[in-house]
Amino acid sequence: MSIIEPKKISESRVEIAQVMMPEHSNAAGNVHGGYILKLVDQAGAIVAARHTHLNCVTASLDRMDFISPVFIGNLTFAKASINYTGRTSMEVGVRIESECLKTGTHTHVGSAYLTFVALDANDKPVAIPQILPETEEEKRRYEEAKKRRENRIEQRRAHRHIQKPCIVRPEKLK
Numbered sequence: 254m255s256i257i258e259p260k261k262i263s264e265s266r267v268e269i270a271q272v273m274m275p276e277h278s279n280a281a282g283n284v285h286g287g288y289i290l291k292l293v294d295q296a297g298a299i300v301a302a303r304h305t306h307l308n309c310v311t312a313s314l315d316r317m318d319f320i321s322p323v324f325i326g327n328l329t330f331a332k333a334s335i336n337y338t339g340r341t342s343m344e345v346g347v348r349i350e351s352e353c354l355k356t357g358t359h360t361h362v363g364s365a366y367l368t369f370v371a372l373d374a375n376d377k378p379v380a381i382p383q384i385l386p387e388t389e390e391e392k393r394r395y396e397e398a399k400k401r402r403e404n405r406i407e408q409r410r411a412h413r414h415i416q417k418p419c420i421v422r423p424e425k426l427k
């Protein structure tokens with residue numbers, strides 16, 4: 254049994270709101286998809302850090318379908334919460350929404366599931382607190398995330414690179 258106290262999902266949930274500025278634009282004048290992905294990763298990373306109070310890295314992002322574009326001047330929301338916890342990893346769901354400040358129209362831009370892994374001082378995966386799904390929605394998300402995790406582990410096994418990546422921090426090299 255884990256000696257780390259489980260935590261509520263609501264304790265780490267986060268919502269970022271940001272007005273899209275010209276610096277976020279692509280050549281066509283809309284918001285750059287890569288900037289939206291950055292927001293997705295940022296929101297997910299905040300949830301992982303709030304849940305664990307540890308250094309967490311993005312291990313994977315399942316996929317991101319952009320349902321509608323985001324325009325410069327839109328207020329963009331990244332809503333993120335933890336869906337599932339493994340031993341050292343956790344799935345965080347992020348939903349991106351956009352609001353036109355001139356009309357108030359609110360749009361779902363896209364959603365993504367990310368897996369974050371908590372690392373210790375030696376950059377090795379370390380055990381994290383489990384989550385306590387309380388509401389019906391949290392319980393449903395937990396069960397769905399559990400299935401996605403199984404698929405992910407299966408896919409990772411099939412596609413795993415033979416070589417281990419070099420993750421030695423430059424400052425630790427002699």
Ligand SMILES: CC(C)(COP(=O)(O)OP(=O)(O)OC[C@H]1O[C@@H](n2cnc3c(N)ncnc32)[C@H](O)[C@@H]1OP(=O)(O)O)[C@@H](O)C(=O)NCCC(=O)NCCS
Binds near residue numbers: 310311343406409
């Ligand atoms: C993610 C990372 C720590 C995994 O290291 P590893 O030695 O392969 O770890 P393990 O095989 O022991 O797996 C540890 C956990 O991560 C999960 N995991 C590892 N790779 C994963 C992936 N690609 N997708 C989802 N989960 C993954 C495992 O399922 C396991 O979860 P569990 O403990 O909850 O059961 C390592 O690959 C890494 O440091 N990657 C770089 C991360 C990074 O820098 N991200 C930012 C990009 S610039």
